Amino acid sequence: MTRQLVTDTQNTWCPGCGNFSIQHTLKNVFAAMEEEGKSLDDVVLVSGIGCHAKIVDYLNVNTFYSIHGRTIPVATGIKLANPNLTVICCSGDGDSYAEGLDHLIFAAKRNIDITVLIHNNRVYGLTTGQYTPTSPLGFKGKSTPSGTAEYPLNPIELMLASGATYVARGYTRKMDQLKNLVLEGIAHKGFAFIDVLQICATFFPVSDYYSSRVYELSDHNRTDFESACTKAREWDYNSDAKIALGTFFERSLPSFDEKMGQHRINAAERERAIQEFLITRT
Ligand code: SF4
Numbered sequence: 001m002t003r004q005l006v007t008d009t010q011n012t013w014c015p016g017c018g019n020f021s022i023q024h025t026l027k028n029v030f031a032a033m034e035e036e037g038k039s040l041d042d043v044v045l046v047s048g049i050g051c052h053a054k055i056v057d058y059l060n061v062n063t064f065y066s067i068h069g070r071t072i073p074v075a076t077g078i079k080l081a082n083p084n085l086t087v088i089c090c091s092g093d094g095d096s097y098a099e100g101l102d103h104l105i106f107a108a109k110r111n112i113d114i115t116v117l118i119h120n121n122r123v124y125g126l127t128t129g130q131y132t133p134t135s136p137l138g139f140k141g142k143s144t145p146s147g148t149a150e151y152p153l154n155p156i157e158l159m160l161a162s163g164a165t166y167v168a169r170g171y172t173r174k175m176d177q178l179k180n181l182v183l184e185g186i187a188h189k190g191f192a193f194i195d196v197l198q199i200c201a202t203f204f205p206v207s208d209y210y211s212s213r214v215y216e217l218s219d220h221n222r223t224d225f226e227s228a229c230t231k232a233r234e235w236d237y238n239s240d241a242k243i244a245l246g247t248f249f250e251r252s253l254p255s256f257d258e259k260m261g262q263h264r265i266n267a268a269e270r271e272r273a274i275q276e277f278l279i280t281r282t
Contacts, residue, residue, distance in 0.1 A: 016201030018172035048095035052119035069099025108164035110256040115185040121200035129203035152237040166192035217246035
């Protein structure tokens with residue numbers, strides 16, 4: 001029997017919130033996985049704290065509602081405990097670009113085989129509108145009534161520099177493309193990072209700004225690191241430049257969980273050899 005993918009839990013996101021698009025996209029991703037014969041019993045969805053995090057209440061797969069900034073270490077632990085699972089992280093820009101930034105960088109560096117979607121609405125929505133690391137210079141929010149004096153972080157550039165083996169950007173108003181990016185990220189053996197430009201309808205409603213600037217990366221060689229860096233710098237999350245959507249970079253490297261699995265095998269072999277040695281000595 002095909003499972004009901006959306007739960008009956010009452011949804012409390014604001015009308016017009018981009019999180020609905022991400023939820024719908026993941027629902028379509030799960031349906032596509034089922035169609036390919038994959039069991040959703042082997043999927044785990046992990047979230048942190050923030051508006052994004054409620055998604056684990058709304059989708060009917062195995063889920064873990066973690067704590068602020070710790071989405072990625074929880075997902076890493078799940079993947080290491082059972083490498084056969086498909087582990088997907090939904091995290092926010094406040095969750096993983098601020099509180100949990102070190103975890104994001106080290107997950108990319110280690111190349112742990114998880115897929116991370118950042119619901120990047122560029123504002124703390126749940127706490128009613130403070131600036132985050134990706135808010136633009138001059139952003140006026142609850143904590144910066146005169147406008148923030150900080151330049152935003154460029155997460156695409158950061159992830160490239162951190163060694164992520166799959167780096168992409170999607171947009172909540174381009175749901176078909178986002179679905180393909182998530183499916184690609186899941187199929188990728190290693191750390192897959194997708195920054196999702198998500199509309200916060202209440203505190204940062206910039207859909208016109210995005211919609212007039214986004215374009216799809218088409219003639220771009222995703223295996224060319226230098227070219228990926230150039231594309232990443234085109235829009236710095238602050239300027240009026242065009243905004244590239246799609247896969248910036250992909251390369252194949254052994255994943256952290258594969259390497260740790262080999263360590264476990266080596267340790268078991270060592271233990272067996274010691275036991276055999278001790279038996280022959282007695
Ligand atoms: Fe969505 Fe923003 Fe409302 Fe949070 S505050 S539910 S991100 S529209």
